[in-house]
Amino acid sequence: MQLYTTREIEQLQQHEDLPYLIEIMDWVKNFLGRPHPSLGRTGAVCPFVPLSLKSNTIRLAVIRTKDLYSEQLEDVVGRYRDIFLEMDIKEQELAINKAFLLIFPDVHIEDATKLIDSVQQKLKPLFVESGLMIGEFHKRNDSPGLHNPNFRPLRSPIPLLAIRFMVEADLPFLQSPTDPRLRIRYLEAYLKRFGNKFIDETKFKNAHQALTLAKEQLQKENLLSYCT
The missing domain is CATH 1.10.287 (Helix Hairpins)
Structure with missing residues (x-):
C-alpha cells in the first residue's frame, strides 16, 4: 500500500504507476489548488490544497481494481482510513491539511458512478464517525459547487477517492442526506x-x-x- 507525497512523485523514475500519479498531481496543482472563474467565491477550488502542497501533506496511491469485488475494494479503502488515522504529523497545525488521494485507473468511466460512488456512500458513515471525510471524484460526477450550482468541482481526470479530516465548513455536506x-x-x-x-x-x-x-x-x- 504505497503512498507518495507530491515531492516524491517528482523524483520517481520508470514506475508503472507514474503516469497516473503525475496526471492527478497536475490536476491537484492546476485545478484544485487554483481559483476558477465559475467557482462562485474567491480563493482556490479547494482552499486547503495550496497549504497542503506547500507543507507536502498530500499523499497519493494507485489502487489496481482488476478482479476486485466491491466488498474487497471497500476493505482496501477502509485500510487506508486506518493508515490515515495512525499517521503522525510533526506539526499539529498541519494535520488539518493532510489528505490521501486514492487513484483507480482501472475503473472505466462508465463504471465510475456505480463503483466509486457506491464505495463512497457505503463507507462515508464510518469515516464521518471517525472525524474524517471521504469524497468521490470522476469525470461524470455531477455534484454542484456550494457557491455555484452550475460548477462541478468533483470532476477528476481519473476516478479517485479523497480522504481528509472533517472541518467546520463541512456542515452543508453532513446535513444534506434525505434519510x-x-x-x-x-x-x-x-x-x-x-x-x-x-x-x-x-x-x-x-x-x-x-x-x-x-x-x-x-x-x-x-x-x-x-x-x-
Whole structure:
C-alpha cells in the first residue's frame, strides 16, 4: 500500500504507476489548488490544497481494481482510513491539511458512478464517525459547487477517492442526506468532533438546529409507519 507525497512523485523514475500519479498531481496543482472563474467565491477550488502542497501533506496511491469485488475494494479503502488515522504529523497545525488521494485507473468511466460512488456512500458513515471525510471524484460526477450550482468541482481526470479530516465548513455536506437516520449520524459525529471547540458559533447553532429537525422528521416518519 504505497503512498507518495507530491515531492516524491517528482523524483520517481520508470514506475508503472507514474503516469497516473503525475496526471492527478497536475490536476491537484492546476485545478484544485487554483481559483476558477465559475467557482462562485474567491480563493482556490479547494482552499486547503495550496497549504497542503506547500507543507507536502498530500499523499497519493494507485489502487489496481482488476478482479476486485466491491466488498474487497471497500476493505482496501477502509485500510487506508486506518493508515490515515495512525499517521503522525510533526506539526499539529498541519494535520488539518493532510489528505490521501486514492487513484483507480482501472475503473472505466462508465463504471465510475456505480463503483466509486457506491464505495463512497457505503463507507462515508464510518469515516464521518471517525472525524474524517471521504469524497468521490470522476469525470461524470455531477455534484454542484456550494457557491455555484452550475460548477462541478468533483470532476477528476481519473476516478479517485479523497480522504481528509472533517472541518467546520463541512456542515452543508453532513446535513444534506434525505434519510433522517443518516443525517442524525452525521450531525452527531460533527458535533462530537468539534465539541466546545467551535470557532464559528453560527455553525454550532446551525448544526444543533439541523440535528433537532432530523430527529423530528424521524419521529414523524416512525409515527406514520406505526399508524399505517
